[in-house]
Amino acid sequence: MAVLVTRPHPDNEATAATLHARGFEVLLAPMLRFEALAFQDDSDAHYHAVIVTSANALRGFERHPSGQRLLKLPLFAVGEHTAQAARHAGFGDVIAADGGVAALRDAVLASVKAKRLKKAGTLLYLAGADLARDLAGDLGERGFTVVTHTTYRMIPVAELPPAAREGFAANQIAAVLHYSRRSARAFLQAARTAGVEISALAIPQCCISDAVASVVRDAGATQVLTASRPDENALLEALMRALRP
Template sequence: MLRVLVTRPEPGASRTARQLRETGFQPILLPLTETVALPVDAGVVPDAAVAVAITSANAVRHAPEELIATLAALPCHAVGKRTAEAARKAGFLSVSEGSGDAEALADSIAAALSDKAIVYLCGRVRFQGFEQRLKTAGVGVHAVETYDTLQVGYSDETIVALLSSQPVDAVLLYSAKAAAAMQVLARRPALQGLFERTRFFVLSTRIAAALDDTANERIRIAAQPDEEALLALLRSAS
């Protein structure tokens, strides 16, 4: 049974672990990041905004109720299935679901809302390409940061105990921040032996770029930047 390290934060980590067990893998939870809510004033929403964009379910989960109430009647453009589900659960009345690709979502919004203003619910740590693509197309983007992503630290002893001193077969990486943390962790002298043959399964080329070049032959990139594609890649490679 392949041992798979799940590095994403909760609540997603436990959900991923269940899927892995159901398909014959042995998941090991080691969140390398955590998300925390940021204070947000609902009054920051501009009156001219005609829609809402969301590229992360965390942006909705951490948004205060007052902010959601202010935005709920606006059309909500979600990057993919999970984000759309989170938006509907939070109270958005009209949610469109994208393919899971942020740049494709930006293109779709730009085609419909050029010269208009939108609210972008997002994290403090994020890929800037989505906003830049919209702004280039003439869409006014008002970013509202609802959460921050922080790195989680572990001692060598904690990780060795968690892994039972046994090597890891595969690591799932969902963000560039987690990939960078994973790289540092795998280089520690006390832990190097546990990751010498590990394969890294990542959501995108941007995340892969955060890993050491020496691990290139062990990096696998999902066909689409979503978990379904990532887990399919893991299954096909096992």
């Protein structure tokens, strides 16, 4: 029996390696496809810090000469995975929040309180094309000026890979891991298209947040487990609970 990982490439490979190390068989079915967008920096703009809610926003960033001046700024990352991507891109002063947009906002506010960051400063938000929460507006209400640059978009994948379709048809998939509302919706649509929706929803659906869980629950899934915090370690803990004898 295999665990189906819907996380996009290339992060799904790290997830697969972790699952293999824990003794699981793995099937990869990335339901979103990454597409980088050109980064156009305004050289006259002055920023006090950079904020990032996904490692995807930093993929390929190091290849943009116009962004090199930003590497000297402090960067606030939503979690440690994104923080590692920031360090790889060349940022030296990286602050990792505990996961989730609210935690990232609180980390920015805490830096102001600690006088590490200027109050009412200008923040550069490197973001995706589809945002689940208005972080810029949230920080704007607290006196910051937030300039948003869209550096990537995630495109839904229309079909399940053949191995996933066959796995559902043969009842050889033990659980599904979901990482975002958009990828969960894409998974559901692909399962319907493949004619395996009933089988796909009859097994545990392990979700990284309540918001993601609501998508699969509304679709009819009855075995829905939510991570205790929005990170992969907690998601894998949910998987262990789901498959516990």
